[in-house]
Amino acid sequence: MPAKPAAAAARVVLVTGVSRFLGARVANTLQADPGIERVIGVDTVPPTMPLGRTEFVRVDIRTPGIAKIISSARVDTVVHLNLVTSASVPRAKVKELNVIGTMQLLGACQRSPDARKLVVRSSAAVYGSSPMDPAVFTERDEPVEAPTSGYAKDAVEVEGYVRGLTRRRSDLTVSVLRFANFVGPGVDSPLTRYLRMPVVPTVLGFDPRLQFVHEDDGVEVLRRMTVEDHPGCYNVAGDGVLLLSQALRRAGRPYVPVPAPSISLFGDMGRRFAGMSGFSPELLRWLTYGRVIDTTALEDELAWRPKYGSEAAFADFVAAQGLGRHGPAARLASMLRG
Numbered sequence: 240m241p242a243k244p245a246a247a248a249a250r251v252v253l254v255t256g257v258s259r260f261l262g263a264r265v266a267n268t269l270q271a272d273p274g275i276e277r278v279i280g281v282d283t284v285p286p287t288m289p290l291g292r293t294e295f296v297r298v299d300i301r302t303p304g305i306a307k308i309i310s311s312a313r314v315d316t317v318v319h320l321n322l323v324t325s326a327s328v329p330r331a332k333v334k335e336l337n338v339i340g341t342m343q344l345l346g347a348c349q350r351s352p353d354a355r356k357l358v359v360r361s362s363a364a365v366y367g368s369s370p371m372d373p374a375v376f377t378e379r380d381e382p383v384e385a386p387t388s389g390y391a392k393d394a395v396e397v398e399g400y401v402r403g404l405t406r407r408r409s410d411l412t413v414s415v416l417r418f419a420n421f422v423g424p425g426v427d428s429p430l431t432r433y434l435r436m437p438v439v440p441t442v443l444g445f446d447p448r449l450q451f452v453h454e455d456d457g458v459e460v461l462r463r464m465t466v467e468d469h470p471g472c473y474n475v476a477g478d479g480v481l482l483l484s485q486a487l488r489r490a491g492r493p494y495v496p497v498p499a500p501s502i503s504l505f506g507d508m509g510r511r512f513a514g515m516s517g518f519s520p521e522l523l524r525w526l527t528y529g530r531v532i533d534t535t536a537l538e539d540e541l542a543w544r545p546k547y548g549s550e551a552a553f554a555d556f557v558a559a560q561g562l563g564r565h566g567p568a569a570r571l572a573s574m575l576r577g
Contacts, residue, residue: 249316249356249465251277253309255300255344256321257290258282260425261360264458265318266293269465279312281305282321300340306347309354316356317348318465322397324362324390324428337393338400345404348411356412358464359401363417363450363474363532364391368524377533378417378472391521398472414464419476419532422552423454424559429522431556439487439494440502446484447529450476453552456545460537469540474532478548483526486553490562499527 252269256262257280270278270292278293280286286295298304300321309317321340323333348354366372367382386392398415405413420430433439452475460475487494497504503518518526538544547555557563 248274250275251279251312251314251353252316252318252465253279253281253312253314254293254318254320255281256319257293257295258284258286258288259320260288260427261421261454261457261461262320263288263290264425264454265320265461265465266290268458268462269293269318272462272466274466277312279308279314281308300344301335302343305344306350309347309351313353314351315353316358316465317344317354318358318461319344320360320461322360322362322390322394333390334393337390338396341397342400345400349404349408354408354411356414356465356468357401357404358414358461359397359416360461361398361415361417361472362391362394363419363476363530364521364525365394365398365417366530366532367391368447368521368528368530370528372528372530375531375533376474378474378536386521389519389521412468412470414469415472416460416464417472417474417532418457419450419452419474419530419549421454421457422451422556424555426454426556429519431560433518433522433526434486434490434492434562435560437493439492441483441487441494441496442502442523442527443496443498445527446482447526448480448531449483449486449525449529449549450480450531451549451552451556452476452545453547453555456547456552459543459546460541463541463543471536471540473537473540474534475537475545476532476534476549477545477552478534479550480531481549481553483529489553490557490560492562499523 252275254262254266257266263286266278266280269275280293281296281298283299296308323336366376367384367386369384371383
């Protein structure tokens, strides 16, 4: 079997979504690599986290301005992390940011003679969540019930546009990463807000299997995909699974099973106490049926395994949030049990 060609070094890297936790961490990691001459971070709002030598440019990737930056800076590597998952942003705007923004970015990459690599953050949500799902999804599996709304549908569309780009620019090295749900000390997401509700609703009669990826491992995978050449689509998750009931007990969270049609009533509690905007359809289906992905392809390709399994990643999140058996939520749960 012929050896893989040596990777061309990433010299000028553009990171989208740099004002969010993942984008900021990835930019800070890449700028520490002496082989990378410039890291340019773009977003619509200024970052709150120090970016060191990363050059911040305020630009909306839905506009032609992103093409001007890629062209003028002679960007050779694009790390696209600007997919919005927050339910607090109006749905129409989220779709524009995720889908239209990606289309504009990919168009800029296609036209740039300097572009040679694209790394895209996607999501395991592309597999959907269904009672007919396989026990474990590999990258070759199609969803039993394709996502029809929300962030999951956006991720499916984004991947479709990325495949189109690879057909038009076969010289590009393109890596698509389907991440399980992120957890860790710096993560703020619909999932972490759900877990911080005063009383956590679960779907009566269901106890889904869940997987997590620690933010440190996610950053390391993105770093490797940027400085090395690993074309293809890869699932990313920590080893093992947790049942939702196990996760809630370990977090010391009081929870109450409710019928699925009634769970949306708890959205008001989430808005008031946890900063949520109700339960999106894809979150509700995930909390009902769960999802498990196979990460063999990634581990074989990188000859690497995540430092944190799903249980360890969740435990680190619990410790950082001051949750667990001795936290205030655990004391409330004890009181509720009488």
